[in-house]
Amino acid sequence: MQRRKFLKGVGGVVFALPFLEGMWAETGMAAENDPGRFAIFMRQANGVVQPRFWPSATGTLTAQTMGTDKAVSALQDYMAKLIILKGISHPFANEGCDHAYGGAQALTAAKPQKGNPVNRTRAMGESIDNMIARILTPGIEPLTLLAGNKGGYLDDVLSYRGSTDLRGAEQSPYAVYQRMFGMSTSTAGNPIAMRKSVNDFVRDQMKALMASPRLSKSDVERLELHQSSIRDVENSISSSLPDAKVAEMQKMSNSNAYGNSLFEVVKLHADLIGIAIASGQVRAATLQVGSGNDSTSYEIDGQRLPGYHRISHRVDSDGSDGPAIAGAEDMHAKIDVLHSKMFKYLLDVLNGYKFDGKPLLDFGASVWLNDLADGPSHSHNNIPHVIAGSCNGALKTGVYLDTKVQNNKFLNSIGTAVGLKNGEGPLDNFGDSSLAKGLIDAIMT
Numbered sequence: 001m002q003r004r005k006f007l008k009g010v011g012g013v014v015f016a017l018p019f020l021e022g023m024w025a026e027t028g029m030a031a032e033n034d035p036g037r038f039a040i041f042m043r044q045a046n047g048v049v050q051p052r053f054w055p056s057a058t059g060t061l062t063a064q065t066m067g068t069d070k071a072v073s074a075l076q077d078y079m080a081k082l083i084i085l086k087g088i089s090h091p092f093a094n095e096g097c098d099h100a101y102g103g104a105q106a107l108t109a110a111k112p113q114k115g116n117p118v119n120r121t122r123a124m125g126e127s128i129d130n131m132i133a134r135i136l137t138p139g140i141e142p143l144t145l146l147a148g149n150k151g152g153y154l155d156d157v158l159s160y161r162g163s164t165d166l167r168g169a170e171q172s173p174y175a176v177y178q179r180m181f182g183m184s185t186s187t188a189g190n191p192i193a194m195r196k197s198v199n200d201f202v203r204d205q206m207k208a209l210m211a212s213p214r215l216s217k218s219d220v221e222r223l224e225l226h227q228s229s230i231r232d233v234e235n236s237i238s239s240s241l242p243d244a245k246v247a248e249m250q251k252m253s254n255s256n257a258y259g260n261s262l263f264e265v266v267k268l269h270a271d272l273i274g275i276a277i278a279s280g281q282v283r284a285a286t287l288q289v290g291s292g293n294d295s296t297s298y299e300i301d302g303q304r305l306p307g308y309h310r311i312s313h314r315v316d317s318d319g320s321d322g323p324a325i326a327g328a329e330d331m332h333a334k335i336d337v338l339h340s341k342m343f344k345y346l347l348d349v350l351n352g353y354k355f356d357g358k359p360l361l362d363f364g365a366s367v368w369l370n371d372l373a374d375g376p377s378h379s380h381n382n383i384p385h386v387i388a389g390s391c392n393g394a395l396k397t398g399v400y401l402d403t404k405v406q407n408n409k410f411l412n413s414i415g416t417a418v419g420l421k422n423g424e425g426p427l428d429n430f431g432d433s434s435l436a437k438g439l440i441d442a443i444m445t
Contacts, residue, residue, distance in 0.1 A: 034355065034363065034392070035277065035278060035280060035353075035355055035360060035363050036136070036280065036283060036363065037136075037283070037363055037364055037365075037391045037392055037394070037417065037418040037419055038132075038277050038282075038283040038284065038285075038363065038364035038365075038418065039128070039129065039132055039283070039284050039285075039364060039365045039366075039367065039414055039417075039418050040273060040277070040284075040285045040286075040287070040346065040350075040364065040365075040366045040367065041107060041128075041129060041158070041285070041286045041287070041367045041369065042286075042287045042289065042342065042343055042346060042366070042367065042368050042369075043103075043106060043157075043158055043286070043287070043288045043289060043368075043369055043370070043371060044289055044290075044294075044336075044339045044368065044369070044370045045099065045289070045290050045291070045292065045293060045294035045308070045309075045370070045371060045372070046099075046293065046294055046308055046309060046311075046312035046332075046370075046372060046375060046378075047312060047370055047372035047373050047374040047375045047377075047378060047379070047383075048071065048332070048336045048370060048373070048374060048375075048384055049071075049329055049332050049333040049336060049374070049375065050373070050374050050382065052069070052070060052071060052333045052336070053070060053071045053072065053336055053384060054070060054072065054084070054086060054384075054400070055067065055070060055072060055084060055400045056070070057400070058086075058399075058400050058401060058402055059399065059400065060398055060399060061079040061080070061082060061084070061398050061399060061400055062079070063076060063079070065400065066079055071333065071336035071337050071339075071340045072084060072340060072386065073337075073340075074337055074340035074341050074344055075340055075343065075344055075347070075386070075388075077344070078344070078347050078351075078361075078388055079398065080397065080398045081347075081361065081362070081388050081389060081390065081397050081398070082386060082387065082388055082397060082398065082399075083386070083387040083388075083395060083396070083397055083398075083399055083400075083401070083443050084384075084385075084386050084387075084399070084400040084401070085384075085385040085386070085387070085400075085401055085403050085410065085440070085443075086382060086384070086400070086401065086402045086403065087382055087401075087402045087403045087404040087405065088382070088383050088384075088385050088403060088405060088406070088407050088410055089380055089381040089382065089383065089405075089406055089407065090102060090105040090106075090109075090380040090381075090383065090406070090407055091105070091109060091111075091406040091407070091408065091431070091432065091435055092105060092111050092112055092432075093380070094378075094380065095112075095114050096114055096115065096118030096121055097118040097119055097121060097154065097293075098372060098378035098380070099154055099157070099292045099293040099371065099372070099378070100112070100115065100118055100119055100120075100121035100154055100157070100292060101121060101380070102157075102370075102371030102372045102378075102380060102383075103154070103157025103158060103292050103371045104121055104122060104123035104157065105123065105371075105380075105407065106157070106158060106369060106370075106371045106407070107127035107128050107129060107158055107159065107160075107286070107411065108123040108125045108126065108127045108128070108160055108411075108431065109125070109406065109407050109408035109411050109430060109431025109432060109435060110123040110124050110125025110126075110160075110163070110431055110432050111123075111124050111125075111432045111434075112124070113163075113164055119153050119154045119292070122160075122163075122164040122166055123160050123163070123164070123166075124163045124164060124432075125160065125162070125163055125431065125432065126160050126161060126162045126163075126165075127158065127159050127160040127286075128284075128411045128414060128415055128430060129142040129144075129158075129159055129284040129285065129286050130142060130159060130160060130161055130162075130167070130284075131415065131420065131430070132283055132284035132415065132418055132420065133282065133283060133284045135420055136283045136284075136418070136419065137282060137283050137284075140281070140282060141161075141167070142159060142167075142282060142283075142284035142285055142286065143176075143272075143273060143276050143281075143282045143284070143285035143286070144156075144158070144159045144167050144168070144169045144170060144285070144286050145169055145170055145171075145176065145269045145272075145273070145285070145286065145287045145288070146169035146170065146171050146287075146288045146289075146291075147171070147262055147265040147266045147269055147287065147288070147289050147290070148171075148262050148265070148288075148289060148290040148291060148294065148296050149290075149291060149295075149296065150171065150291055151291050151295060153291070153292070153293065154291060154292025154293050155169075155291050155292060156168050156169045156288065156292075157288065157292045157371065158286045158288050159286050169286070169288055171265075173265060173268035173269055173271075173272060176269070176272050177272060180272065180275070180276060180281065206223070206227070209223070210223060218355075218356055221354075222278075222353075222354075222355070225352070225353060225354070226275070226278065226279065229271070229274065229275055229278075229352070229353075230275060262289070262290075262296055262298070263338070263341075263342065266287070266289060266342045266345070267345055269287050270287070270342075270345055270346040270349050271349055273285045273287065273346065273349070274346075274349035274350055274352070274353060274360070277350070277353075277360065277364070278353040278360055283418070287346075289339065289342065290308065293309045293318070294308045294309060295307040295308060295309045295310070295318075296308050298335055298338060300331075300334045300335070300338060301334075305331050305334075305335070306325055306328075306331070308332075308335055310322075310325060311325060311328045311331045311332050311335070311375070312332060312375035312376070312378075313375065313376060314328040314329065314375065314376055315328075328375075329375075332375050339368070340368075343366075343368040343386070343388075346366060347361055347366060347388050350364075350366060350389075361388060361389050362389055362390055362392065363389070363391070363392050364389050364391055364418070365387050365388075365389050365390075365391050365395065365414050365417055365418065366387070366388045366389050367385065367386065367387050367388075367414065368384075368385075368386040368388075369383065369384065369385045369386070370383050370384050371383070383407070385407075385410055387414075387443075390417075390445075391417035391418055393445060394416070394417040394418075394444070394445055395413075395417050395443050395444065395445065396442070396443050396444070396445055399442075399443070401440075401442055401443070403440055403442070405440060406435060406436075407431075408430055408431035408432070408435045408436075409436075409438050409439055409440050410440060411430050411431060412426070412427050412428050412429070412430050412431075412437075412438065412439045412440075413439045413440045413443060413444060415427040415430055416428075416439055416444070417444070426439060426444075
């Protein structure tokens, strides 16, 4: 049964409610203050600087092992809720473009179908986010987002409905916001353009709902947080970015504005993911940062860096030949830290929603992964995977492990943690049928 319930206000504006235990009394369904398990995947491109990425020692995560000079150190506030996995590899070797093969396998563990040209390579299987949505929220597709430019060579790479059926990702937080709350694009029905909140359009219905004796104190608190979070997103879209960039978002532009303010776009997408998960609209989401071979010119410490893809090659070229980029490894390490901070922002958003005092973060698995292992070699071995959240106790957190497994077992573990099965048992056969079945037993409770 779907958890989604709505209010419909003036102008046709639809307000998606969070889960409210008091609203299930009429169905005879037992009340449960539980948003359900979920999975979110945030993807970084181009590999990492391996020696400067990982904690200093495997085992239980501590402030000492997280350090201050590693990319993951930005996540130290959440170390008790993290699982950091080293040693994960893609099962199928590259036969064309490392980026295309990495993106195709990252969430599918499926054999890639070589493209002609190679940037048309596609996975021959569905992605785990699609399977989660297909089973847990039938008829509702996973939220599929991209922060950054689509350059045309290799754009969307993560989410697959099925064999070679690649799902396009939405770039514009503004468009996602409109779709989530059922607003028209005209000024008359457009709260952003009117500098009004969607909350204003359902004010009468909301007052009546919050006065209902069926709602518990925690229900009322959840509604108040939900309204506040929606307004925060609206303020971010309408105020935090210059009007010119808002206009570009409204037009779903592919201009450089997406790259120049990429971290701000990531934040907006993360805010929307938080609302969508907390309100029960979706149980699976992907956030792809950058195109398939992310060429974003990141700004760090006030400096606009060369294109990230070229930094990853260490030369001023999108191939292996070209003049060396001075300090490229340091630049790449700083970009790794920036992505770590992006992931932390997502965790902060999820941590802000509470269900009887328990953070939404704890009910799901939020994953930061790459589609390659490192920069210069573009290897498919030892690809970083970081999980935050225990899926309500299904995963053992607070550890850093060297697993040495293919990524199908990682995806099986996430699928099992959110409640997917293979017959009567845990999901153990996701990905290509030639791969050895199983999970990463060390992270399962």
